[in-house]
């Protein structure tokens with residue numbers, strides 16, 4: 105009698121070679137084997153030729169109309185016969201299966217599965233189907249070393265013995281609530297479904313099980329993380345209120361909500377690990393400022409890390425201004441790579457003795473000589489640009505500070521639960537009042553003149569503009585040249601305005617000076633390569649003209665567009681392109697259709713397919729055998745809720761109905777440590 109825990113080599117026909125091949129595809133035990141599922145089913149359902157597309161696979165049933173003829177050429181052969189299907193005659197041919205000729209006779213009814221060629225009214229047969237009930241075949245992922253047929257055969261042998269012995273991982277209560285099959289039935293119906301419908305139901309149950317197990321693991325990791333360490337930040341509410349009152353605007357409802365989520369986390373003596381997500385221009389910076397200041401009022405230090413030096417500098421300036429305007433006297437410093445040795449030494453000293461309250465910088469903040477006196481919080485801007493390792497490094501730096509990661513890249517909910525499943529998520533889902541909808545237009549290169557005229561008119565009304573030229577990946581020189589040419593052309597076209605040129609070859613100081621001039625409206629038009637992509641905040645800039653817009657990804661276009669529409673002016677985005685591919689056209693159309701970053705991100709997923717979102721392969725979005733976290737978003741959410749409610753129930757792991765689950769998790773958790 106075979107059991108679930110047995111090694112697969114217990115099965116007849118599994119010698120060392122086959123065992124290796126099974127190991128290759130992740131099958132070690134009988135349990136692994138029966139959980140190796142078909143990825144699709146070949147539809148062997150009968151069809152008429154008129155219902156079948158050219159090149160499609162289908163099963164035709166009819167009466168053999170002409171005798172089977174075998175033609176041999178060397179070792180190869182072709183077997184041909186006619187098949188009358190209703191009133192249509194189809195020529196059937198089989199390659200290298202001469203024995204078929206012996207099994208078909210004129211006048212006999214047969215069903216043949218094969219590939220249809222509509223023009224020739226012929227079917228290249230793959231098999232003659234004997235049992236009419238056998239509607240479709242499960243197709244297993246196979247490898248060079250082991251065929252799908254062998255896998256299928258092994259599953260049949262194993263299942264005959266272990267059938268009925270598989271305990272359910274998803275507790276009964278949850279299964280009943282969502283009408284899910286028990287584990288025995290779901291596995292049986294995956295491998296041996298009676299019809300397509302049954303296979304679909306089994307798939308649904310299995311997908312849920314996968315998601316639920318995944319979410320259980322995440323929730324358990326999260327619990328472990330919370331219990332691990334962290335200190336309560338005893339902030340001064342009065343000082344925070346005063347700071348808020350001194351801001352030139354009132355916080356939106358959404359900002360207030362996330363501020364209170366963050367402050368609640370900070371106050372608790374557990375480690376905060378939170379992702380602040382908000383569309384471009386939704387006002388994340390001020391939320392971060394409040395969190396940073398909270399830490400300072402508690403007598404600790406805080407750090408803000410940005411992905412580029414320009415952004416770090418912008419943040420430092422903006423924070424300083426914000427605090428100054430609200431009458432808050434704290435010391436904010438910027439650590440840059442270009443600092444003179446003496447200045448850097450002084451800064452590090454002041455940091456170590458606690459004189460500096462907030463330190464802003466790039467990942468240069470992670471260098472080992474950067475020692476804080478007492479770091480209470482690290483805010484990481486544009487978190488997806490920092491690897492998991494860097495996050496971990498920051499945690500190691502001293503006291504394991506609270507972490508608040510901010511991202512403007514709209515991450516569809518699907519991905520935030522999967523990628524950031526170990527983080528709590530706060531979402532700003534509202535833009536500040538008084539913003540006007542950005543108008544987006546796409547034009548072709550030969551309409552550029554009219555766009556320039558429009559630009560002229562807007563500039564004369566006091567607006568400012570960005571003109572972005574694409575990054576030419578193959579050649580940095582070429583993209584600088586492109587930007588340079590645009591800069592020169594605009595100087596001729598717009599003699600009354602000052603034009604600036606920003607590109608990657610400028611020094612950080614030059615970039616900073618340009619940005620400062622643009623912000624102060626000393627420059628009206630900023631021609632730039634994508635160095636301005638994220639985070640730049642100049643509310644008076646209301647025109648974004650993007651050259652060769654089809655060279656940009658959807659997320660990038662959305663980021664660029666987010667640089668305008670930040671003030672009260674009506675803003676415009678003009679996409680100049682003559683896209684050559686459907687994909688390029690689809691991206692531009694999506695930009696014109698919506699300004700909602702979340703919808704765009706979803707669209708981006710659809711257009712790119714689920715394979716490579718934000719480089720998910722690297723970003724740690726787990727892959728599932730059956731479930732698709734993007735298509736089955738709702739199910740993933742439900743699984744998350746159920747897992748959260750399970751781990752928050754007292755003694756859930758002692759209850760007898762959860763024993764299978766607890767056993768399974770403790771057996772397999774070690775594999776998942778890397779997710780943290």
Ligand SMILES: Nc1ncnc2c1ncn2[C@@H]1O[C@H](COP(=O)(O)OP(=O)(O)OP(=O)(O)O)[C@@H](O)[C@H]1O
Pocket residue numbers: 353354355356359382383384385386387388389390511512536537638639640641643666667670
């Ligand atoms: N509640 C508010 N009311 C009015 N203006 C606001 C409010 N909150 C923020 N702002 C302003 O909106 C602009 C955008 O805010 P901020 O730079 O924080 O956005 P963000 O979320 O960081 O966007 P991005 O990711 O695009 O940089 C800033 O000029 C800021 O001063």
